[in-house]
Amino acid sequence: MASGFWHGLWRTKPVDAIVRESGHGEGGGLRRSMGLIQLTFFSVGATLGTGIFVVMGEATPLAGPAVVLAFLLSAVTALFSALSYAELAGTIPVSGSSYSYTYATMGELVAWVCGWCLLLEYGVSVSAVAVGWGQYLNDFLDKAFGFTIPEAWSQAPDKGGVLNLTAVLVVAAMTLVLLRGATESARVNTFMVFFKIVLLLFFCAVAFTGFQSGNLEPFLPLGVAGVSAAGAQVFFSYIGFDAASTAGEEAKNPRRDLPLAIVLSLAVVTALYVLVALASVGAMPWQDLDDDTEASLSAILSDVTGEAWPSLLLSAGAVVAITSVVLTVLYGQTRILFAMSRDGLIPSIFQRVAPKYSVPAANTIIVGVFVSVLAALVPLNHLTDATSIGTLFAFALVNASVIILRRTRPDLPRSFRAPLYPVTPVLGVFFCLYVMRGLRPVTWLVFGLWILGGLAVYLAYSRRHSRLRRGRELSDAR
Template sequence: MTTAHDRRWRRRTPDEAVLTGGTTLKRSLGRIDLTAMGVGTIVGAGIFVITGVAAAEKAGPAIVLSFLLAGLVCVLVALCYSELAAMVPVSGSAYTYTYATLGEGPAFLVGWNLLLEFVIAGSAVAIGWSGTTVSALDSLFGITLPQAITAAPAEGGVVNLPAVLIIAALVAVLVGEVTLTAKITKALVGVTIGVLVLVVAVGAPHIDPGNWVPFAPFGWSGVVGGAAIAFFAFLGFDVVAASAEEARDPKKDIPFAIIGTVLIATLLYALVSAVLTGVAPFAALNNSAPIATAFGALHIGWIGNVIVVASIIALTKGVLLIIYAQVRLAFAMCRDGLLPKRLAATGEHATPVRLTLVLGVCCAAIAGLVPIDIVVELVNIGALSAFAVVCAGVLMLRRLEPERDRPFRTPLVPLVPILALIGCALMALTLDGLTWVRFAVWVAIGVAVYLGYSRRNSVLATTMRGPAKI
């Protein structure tokens, strides 16, 4: 039971988080499903979208080291995630964990920032899908779409229509049963892994070592800055955590899938980024379709065309899973009363139809109207803030409830959480000042929403006033 101190603090214990009451989701995902969803989000979304931007603007060929650094920090964060995910196996990811460790106010802000992360991430990958598809239509079929319908207003267009359309199509898939999403994902993960292996195998013989000189043109600060951008590529393990309420055996399978996802992704990213920066000068990769750019310049025939088409398939999967994760996060917040409960209503397939439609519209609007460089940095600052709070939560819960059963224990506490916190802070400090301003505005809006609506309408507040109505 929650103590009087917890009530004043508005902290919901892990036991209460599991016994959520109200609308729940169906537990139908196994270990392979969860790992495929994590790998499917990470391996495909980031590498096909932000490799070029991070290399050209931050790290140069040393983007390989940036991916390794980002991967190392993510492994540390994933170990912290795994401890809390095994203890609190319900939807909501870092938001739910923070509710069980630091209390309702911090939990709302973490959820608010994760919504920024997921909505913007879905938009970013959709923009990458658009860039790759437009490039493929031009190179494969000689169809050149006008800039007016393929670029944001700030880039000289009117709307990025392909990005809007792919989001609309995938929202239609997500309103169906979750097992359909899992089946589609497992099929597309195979395609994604295959194309990345093909990228390495085909591109390696065409590497020009001269493209790696200088290897780190922007110095160590560039490597760290590149890691901050590359962090976007590792958001898939958060998708695994967001799936906890639909996992059949979450206490065992969620930690396995989270850690396995990060390790697989780090290896593949390091290899692919090394090949891309060896095949083409890093400055030429500064766009939303770096693989298409690099291999299009090689003129290597049908293999290059296969890679481009498979890239489109992989990006499709990335958009699908990111929208899936953002809906599960918002579902948890609505069910807790921190956002309007009516939005958490599920349809005939036990999926949150209203939330899927609302968040899909938000994603489509951002993807259609905002340039990718702004989008990527906003994703990362939202993610880094949430990850830091999760690591702090592990330390806090170890102090508050040291005897609590932990199906998975983060090793070397407090060293691992502290190192993860330091890594998140270092990468966050490299982000552009304007990104911090945008983030501060978003947080200020979140504080206003919490104080004006969520604090008095939450399920926990209702319980404190009298009998819960959930």
């Protein structure tokens, strides 16, 4: 009996079964409507938020002008995991992303833990991002019209707010967009991502006119150790490149487009980050780039142009950047829940598809309400750190899954193969664990408690309702 219980925790779901079930839910299936551009912009939209504003202020004091190298170092670190995601997305093109990949390679318990980590990554991170939306909106309103929304309704409770209605507003608006279907969501996101890319390129073009080579000397004032420390800080601004993998069942040509979208999105984000970092430290002494990096970037634009309107545009870009992140991360959360529900690990309401728009409507509404409540009422400063460790853990599992699947199913058709195998996925695991090692003890404590809660839910509900377990019990009974 005990051996059967233990064996059941590690049962894997065949890749063929995962792919065969893709797109199907209660009430109908998801509609394949996204091309390469939309998929790439989904990943760019989830990655390219206000991180470039916030992270620059935190990382530059650690590395000086060499913060440019820190962004490149983090990009290389992220690239190993991106290549593993690209291989698995082309091999197992379904909505579950890393949850489905680990189900096929490491078994149900590990898949559940991975899915549980993704709930932390997506659900809490989008709440945290939404909380900051009110601050950036107020900054834009103040510069454009000279008024702001009262702090009681636009700030988190730990920053003097009572009820963060601005966070509720942006989550509700993006939930309504998602309910209109994947095509409409992709169209809105493509517009927002295009806007913020153009805006960051505009910033670079203006800042480079004020470039002074003397600001880059000495280039390594704090040594290689400073670059390494800044790289660990910067890495978290790359989280989100995997968003396209959650659209595996709504891509027109998933085996070709998903790997390309993941790699292209990382390339686009890296190029923008490096350009913005180089333009910033070239136009302003690195010692003057403080924690309020948006104010510093605005100051660069004002100093170079002598006008106030470029700073207003930058504030508008920050608002759009957050809105795009909220949309894409909400989307990813609903699709992962859809896949978990289809496997029976969470209630079936999360896989019910509304025929009119081919979206999991109830799932989307539940996620929208949950995120809105979390963003409106709960201080998220500690939980946001935990999203990073959950993400890195999922990345490590994906890298390991590539190795396992290459050994157990070498016959599977792979539209993309991670180059330099097995070096690439092994380095991916190593770098994820290395960055996790540098996180604060309180982050590990929150993560441990979250995992324990997930195991309790699995043993109390998910294990008993697992479709894979029930299917095998019926097969044994016959």
